[in-house]
Amino acid sequence: MKSIYIINPLTDKEFEQMTIREAEAATSAGTQLLVVSIDKGPASIECRYDEVLAELYVVQKVREVADKADAIIINCFGDVGVDAAREVTDVPIIGPGTSTMALAQLLGHNFSAVVPTSGGNLIIKRIAAKLGTTKLASVRAVTPDIPVLELLNEAKLVEKMTKASLKAIEEDGAHVIVLGCTGMAGLADQVKHELADQGYSIPVLDPLIVALKLAEILVDMKISQSRLTYPPPPEKERTGYD
Amino acid sequence: MKSIYIINPLTDKEFEQMTIREAEAATSAGTQLLVVSIDKGPASIECRYDEVLAELYVVQKVREVADKADAIIINCFGDVGVDAAREVTDVPIIGPGTSTMALAQLLGHNFSAVVPTSGGNLIIKRIAAKLGTTKLASVRAVTPDIPVLELLNEAKLVEKMTKASLKAIEEDGAHVIVLGCTGMAGLADQVKHELADQGYSIPVLDPLIVALKLAEILVDMKISQSRLTYPPPPEKERTGYD
Amino acid sequence: MKSIYIINPLTDKEFEQMTIREAEAATSAGTQLLVVSIDKGPASIECRYDEVLAELYVVQKVREVADKADAIIINCFGDVGVDAAREVTDVPIIGPGTSTMALAQLLGHNFSAVVPTSGGNLIIKRIAAKLGTTKLASVRAVTPDIPVLELLNEAKLVEKMTKASLKAIEEDGAHVIVLGCTGMAGLADQVKHELADQGYSIPVLDPLIVALKLAEILVDMKISQSRLTYPPPPEKERTGYD
Amino acid sequence: MKSIYIINPLTDKEFEQMTIREAEAATSAGTQLLVVSIDKGPASIECRYDEVLAELYVVQKVREVADKADAIIINCFGDVGVDAAREVTDVPIIGPGTSTMALAQLLGHNFSAVVPTSGGNLIIKRIAAKLGTTKLASVRAVTPDIPVLELLNEAKLVEKMTKASLKAIEEDGAHVIVLGCTGMAGLADQVKHELADQGYSIPVLDPLIVALKLAEILVDMKISQSRLTYPPPPEKERTGYD
Amino acid sequence: MKSIYIINPLTDKEFEQMTIREAEAATSAGTQLLVVSIDKGPASIECRYDEVLAELYVVQKVREVADKADAIIINCFGDVGVDAAREVTDVPIIGPGTSTMALAQLLGHNFSAVVPTSGGNLIIKRIAAKLGTTKLASVRAVTPDIPVLELLNEAKLVEKMTKASLKAIEEDGAHVIVLGCTGMAGLADQVKHELADQGYSIPVLDPLIVALKLAEILVDMKISQSRLTYPPPPEKERTGYD
Amino acid sequence: MKSIYIINPLTDKEFEQMTIREAEAATSAGTQLLVVSIDKGPASIECRYDEVLAELYVVQKVREVADKADAIIINCFGDVGVDAAREVTDVPIIGPGTSTMALAQLLGHNFSAVVPTSGGNLIIKRIAAKLGTTKLASVRAVTPDIPVLELLNEAKLVEKMTKASLKAIEEDGAHVIVLGCTGMAGLADQVKHELADQGYSIPVLDPLIVALKLAEILVDMKISQSRLTYPPPPEKERTGYD
Structure with a gap:
């Protein structure tokens, strides 16, 4: 267990x-x-x-x-x-972000991320750069912007995400869709089916x-991160936290 | 099942x-x-x-x-x-190659591949380019070259792979090791322990x-590859195969 | 001779x-x-x-x-x-593909490829990556798609190729055009003249x-490919072919 | 004022x-x-x-x-x-890091950073990637590592930094030196003169x-950062801080 | 002094x-x-x-x-x-070009250049490549083209530059604007205010x-360029100049 | 004719x-x-x-x-x-430089340039960047430096060029050699034979x-450069030349 x-x-x-x-x-x-x-x-x-x-x-x-x-x-x-x-x-x-992009790389020529707000653009690009992938085709925000916590109660969210995904596919040439916010959890399958109905049989990845x-x-x-990249912090005085 | x-x-x-x-x-x-x-x-x-x-x-x-x-x-x-x-x-x-590199990206700053022959260099670079990763630090071959099928009966193979891994770490700055041939299966853990004994606690990934x-x-x-990248072959005459 | x-x-x-x-x-x-x-x-x-x-x-x-x-x-x-x-x-x-892109690099700031089907996009990008050029501006398919063998008997093919070339020039900023399929052989000069008539005096390259x-x-x-990149296959058992 | x-x-x-x-x-x-x-x-x-x-x-x-x-x-x-x-x-x-790299780009073909510990390597690369420069030739640590706060009282620090700079110049081809830690403040001119004595008339930049x-x-x-990259944080509940 | x-x-x-x-x-x-x-x-x-x-x-x-x-x-x-x-x-x-791009890198996620003629596109890209920056989002020319010397007496030049800047921001995602010609000197502040009036509080940089x-x-x-990148010309016969 | x-x-x-x-x-x-x-x-x-x-x-x-x-x-x-x-x-x-690199790209995994002086390094890299190739493995200068005009009367020049080529092959992994100066004309074949004698059957390209x-x-x-990249100079006053 x-x-x-x-x-x-x-x-x-x-x-x-x-x-x-x-x-x-x-x-x-x-x-x-x-x-x-x-x-x-x-x-x-x-x-x-x-x-x-x-x-x-x-x-x-x-x-x-x-x-x-x-x-x-x-x-x-x-x-x-x-x-x-x-x-x-x-x-x-x-x-979740780096993990999902790593998987997306394996499934098609490139991928786009769908995000809840236009401000998500910079986060996605930072994560792609951190991962070291060259396959991010674009970032597409649903319109209008939806604050993260409002995603949970958003009407027609799947429809809005599908619309952003279609723009990624048809205008940016995306072949795989990544949901770019863990607040969008649970909707990947629905978006995938909507896209398939439009003739696009492609993966839609849920980061969570x-x-x-x-x-x-x-x-x-039994694999963990590299201790060469993440060595234990050296001992020293650190105040203000406990 | x-x-x-x-x-x-x-x-x-x-x-x-x-x-x-x-x-x-x-x-x-x-x-x-x-x-x-x-x-x-x-x-x-x-x-x-x-x-x-x-x-x-x-x-x-x-x-x-x-x-x-x-x-x-x-x-x-x-x-x-x-x-x-x-x-x-x-x-x-x-x-296995693209999969293992995708995972290696997630575990550290960069990774190197250890391969059985110097000719493996080009295969590794081709696979890294296909995946779209920018994190391949280097390719290190065991010396002297070992043909793939002889790997199975090779004496001191772990020792040779550890030696190549150490070169990747110490000369090329690698933080994660990928075994770059599925003929090296089953040896990742042993190499990992040898490296840990040398003071390097880092992942060693077995592609299989x-x-x-x-x-x-x-x-x-329930995820598969993108049909936009891999559409079904069009119908046409194809001879010589069945 | x-x-x-x-x-x-x-x-x-x-x-x-x-x-x-x-x-x-x-x-x-x-x-x-x-x-x-x-x-x-x-x-x-x-x-x-x-x-x-x-x-x-x-x-x-x-x-x-x-x-x-x-x-x-x-x-x-x-x-x-x-x-x-x-x-x-x-x-x-x-x-022909790598050869033509290598020449196109020499003739202008960048180049675009015109292809018979939208599926040609991935082939062109793979060939550009293999060559190692950073000058591919875009890939433009004639519309609607024309299967390769139908190119030979296609009405108004030059007109369609010219149209795709103009999109490459005017929307993607292309300075040189490469015909991205050897099934388009023999039409480069006609496309070139059409483009010149529109005010664009640029090379149009026929890969064959x-x-x-x-x-x-x-x-x-007396130059051939490098034997370091392409060494002779090692001797081994290979069945099913003769 | x-x-x-x-x-x-x-x-x-x-x-x-x-x-x-x-x-x-x-x-x-x-x-x-x-x-x-x-x-x-x-x-x-x-x-x-x-x-x-x-x-x-x-x-x-x-x-x-x-x-x-x-x-x-x-x-x-x-x-x-x-x-x-x-x-x-x-x-x-x-x-200071991004600022100094931005200036270093302007002064020569490329630059290297000299850092107090080998762990500084990742910080330098992260900062170079954030800035978006392609001119970082290498990172060289003084040997043995010197914890940041000990830099202040370190004997022969200029000599050690000069030695690391010479390795950057002679082995990595660096044309400009950046001191990669604000704990090294005040020593750039001395390192610069040491390098000039060795025949290398190049800039040595102090980040502070x-x-x-x-x-x-x-x-x-009257220039400040872009509000498109750094918009004001949206109003929301944030606890545990004041 | x-x-x-x-x-x-x-x-x-x-x-x-x-x-x-x-x-x-x-x-x-x-x-x-x-x-x-x-x-x-x-x-x-x-x-x-x-x-x-x-x-x-x-x-x-x-x-x-x-x-x-x-x-x-x-x-x-x-x-x-x-x-x-x-x-x-x-x-x-x-x-001025390399200097201004180096500064623009520091102020936001990326930058675009506004130039007087569409021919300016290649100059900007050459300068960005020389500097080694990866943050050039796009080049936008005022329309129609204005020859450099006519800039000095051009009616509504600020309006035209603002229009090109808005295209860079809204279509290309630019976060900082660089005036890409020293003939545009003295207008950065006016363009900046126009953009702020449209809701974009971002830097507009004047290269001079x-x-x-x-x-x-x-x-x-007391910093100058690197003598490793710019060594003194060797002595030799050079005719036709004095 | x-x-x-x-x-x-x-x-x-x-x-x-x-x-x-x-x-x-x-x-x-x-x-x-x-x-x-x-x-x-x-x-x-x-x-x-x-x-x-x-x-x-x-x-x-x-x-x-x-x-x-x-x-x-x-x-x-x-x-x-x-x-x-x-x-x-x-x-x-x-x-000749861009032409030769364009050809070298086609013949192997990568190429190195052999140059007469260490100062040639920057010229080669500038030309590679201009061409847009990603396949330049390294630049190797003959040692000690030989001024261009002295190449013509240099004793043992082939031997020195072969030595630099071997370093490119064995230390930098080069698969094709480009002679990086038109003052080295006429020696490619001799270098090629020397390398073959050492077991390296690879192209050696003479830029002239x-x-x-x-x-x-x-x-x-009937192909020339693109007029979109190289438009005719606009009419204007230009003094001091005739």
Whole structure:
């Protein structure tokens, strides 16, 4: 039995419920899933300032659960706190954004990301650069912008995501679609079917689910991140945190 | 229960036995594993000519097993026949080389590949370019060259692979090691421990195992390759094959 | 007197007649031209599956004619079997696609390719990546798609190619046009004049003719491909072919 | 009279004294210089974990001084908190690392960075990628590694930095040297003279000084960062901070 | 007191007057500014032929003023004669185009250049490649084309530049605007205000002013170009010039 | 009968004799070859200053011979004056450096250039960037440096070039060798045989000969440079030249 933790780097409880619901549906028999949120921080992640606020609590939460975890997912497309967390533990730390792009590379000539707001463009490009992929064709935002937390109650969200996906396919030449926000969880299959109805039989990837399945096989293979890239922090005085 | 086929794009029977042994050890409970070789073709894959000879039989074998398979792995680092196979079926077709590089990207700043012969250099670079990764630090061959089929009975192979890995780490700055040939299956853990003994706690990835675990989760997620990149071949006269 | 073979990697006889007609018109006095097709295989090359089917017969045909040839052109934009063929002979093997892009680089800031079907997009990009050029501005398909073999009898083909070229120039900023299929042979000059009539005095390159002239000067210079990139295949058991 | 703040993203007081001393020597007549440190956080910045700890206090300090500042420098090569800080104010926020690389690009064919520890390699590459420069030739660490705070009292530091610079020049082909840590402040001229004595008349850039001079001219030109890249954070609930 | 020379690589006197007016407005108290034009050559720089004609006189003028100058700006976006000039003197030689792009990189995710004629596209791309930046989003020409010297008396020039900037922002995703011709001097602030009125608070950079301010701080820091990139020309016979 | 002019962008008469001798040996039956030097300028091209001095006279010579020429080669690896020359005529203008690299791309995985002085490194990289090739593996200078004009009378030059080529092959992984200076004309075959004796059967390309053969086939194919990249210079006042 493996224990996989999903840490939401935000404090919203409705988001936590949604995450539990969607992740449990995809969990394998041998996996015990635990979804937690950070104790304090921003309600959602929409800018660099939110990331800065969240990252400290992400690292603290990682430290809190590391002993009990076989793998930990930081549930945001933007790898919030992933690098620092990898320094403080040997447990595999997984970011949904990089994971999903890594998989997307394998499935077609290129991929595009669909995001909830036009501001998501920079996050996606930063994550693609971090991963080191050259296959990102474009980023398409649903229109008009939808704040992350409103995604959960958004009417006609699938329709809007499908429309953005079609623009990615028809105008940008995308061959695979990546949902570029973990707040869009649970909708990949519906978007995929809508696209298939329009004649496009292509993968639509849900970052939460990809991260979860990847976490499971990393545990199976006993593989974790490189200690050459993420060495343990050197001892020194650090004040103001505990 | 999911059925995963591993097609060896070569005819050597000892290689097939080794593949069965290593893959079975990593197979999940819910997976039925079937390892087959192509009926005719080269004994091993070491050049473009070998690939041309093997590819036709790979596609034929894919057609033969597709109805019974939930996913198919073409068991060579060089994606032999993968693209053509993806055109003739909706079943996910997986190449170990691209799969392993995609995973390696996620685990550290960069990665190097260790290969059995200096000629492997071009195959690795071609696969990295196909995947679209910018994180390949270097390719290191064991010295002296070891023909693929002799890997199976090679004395001190782990020692030689460790030596090549150390060169990748210390001279090329590699942070993750990828075994760049499916004939090296089953040795990743030993190399990993040797490197750890030298002070380098880093992932060493076995392409056969990575491909197998990836195949399992693609089936779980019901994801296959994009039909925009791999459309079905148009109807036309094709002679000389059946 | 130099002997240059053109091997069509397809079986269509009308295509062979067209190839003879167009190539002969461009052949120098000192060149003996011989156009042959593969004995079996696909009628035309339009997907990776077609390529796999054709490549084996290409290599066989290369072996058959190598003793009599000073240079050999594999007459398809997609370098079908070129790499494997280069391994089995010292005779220069020339691919029209890479050759034409190499020349296009020299003539202007960038170039675009005009192709018969939207599926040609991936072939062009693969060939550009193989060559290692950064100057491909775009790929433009004639609309609607025209299957390769129907090009030979297509009404208003020059008009359609000109239209696609104009889109490349005016929307993608192309400065040189490459015809991205050897089935478009013989039309470059007409497209060039049409473009000049619209005010664009730019080169329009025919891949068959470029390959032929390049073959002639390679023979003159006694230059062939590098044996470091294309070493002779190692001896081993290979079954199912003869 | 313009007010330029230098915020040290660390708590060490000796480092603050050194910063004041070196920066004041380079300050123009019309500039009022103010050097402050964050109130809490790590003693120095040497890993991603340190950065996460420091960034929150950097943003708080930026907010605290923004009303009184014409420009603010975050005094670490790694752009610690720069992006988040740019979101919360219209005052120009300047990172020494990106600034110095931008200048280095202008002065020669390429540049190398000299850093205090081998771990600095990843920070430099991340900053180069963020800037978008293709001119980073290499990163060279002094040997053996020197922790950042020990730089201040290190014997023969100039000699060690010169040695690393010579390796960058002679083995990596570097044409310009960038000091890759703001803890190396005040030594650029000495290294430059040592290199000139060895026959290499090239620029050696001090990141603190470059950032300071750049800050002065940004104020002169009334130029700040783009609000399209750094929009103000949207209103939302954020807990645990004040 | 530092002496900064601006050399206009063209002979037009009205252009010289404009340059004096705009540069003086931005000159610091401690700077003595001297604006000169080449003695012979093209009236303006609009093609490679103009550059060839101008470069010789640029180098001659550099030699003429080098003894009296602390820094020299060659006042054209296209680095006309900059490299050769750097070989013949130790005085810092500054090109406005590379300087402005280096600064633009620091201020946002990417930048676009606005140019007077569509032919400016190639100059901008050449300069971006020379600098080694990957952040050039696009080049936008005012429409219809305006010859460089007519810029000085062009009605509604700000309006046309704003229009081109808006296209760069809205269609190409630009976050910073660079004026891509030193003939557009003095208009950056007006364009910036127009863009702000449209809701885009972003930097608009004037290359002459950026070059001037950069020259001042290079002198302050006693930094010049690398002698490894720009070694003194070897002694040899050179005829036809004096 | 086609007339091909070779313009040496330097004034040395011994160099002219050597050029005539080597080029004539490679000229086809249908070609009339004419080798001329510029009337004034540098004795040889070794730096940017030399290039600036030569370019004006190159353009003048091009204008002088254009009416009589079917193609013109500017006989220096560094494309001295090529772009400006292409603006002033419709006759194909050919640079040996870009031409040879374009051909080298076609013959193997990558190529290295062998140059007479370490200063040649920057010229080669500039030409590779201009061509847009990603296949330049390295630049290797003969040691010690040999000034261009001394190449003509250099003892053991083939031995020194072979030694540099071997370093390119064995240390940099080069698969094709390009002679990176037209002063090395006539030695490619000897170097090639030396390398073959060492077990490396690879192409060694002579830039003068490649340019000549390329010029011949451009004339055959009636292809010239793009007028979109090289439009005719606009009319304007240009003084100091005639």
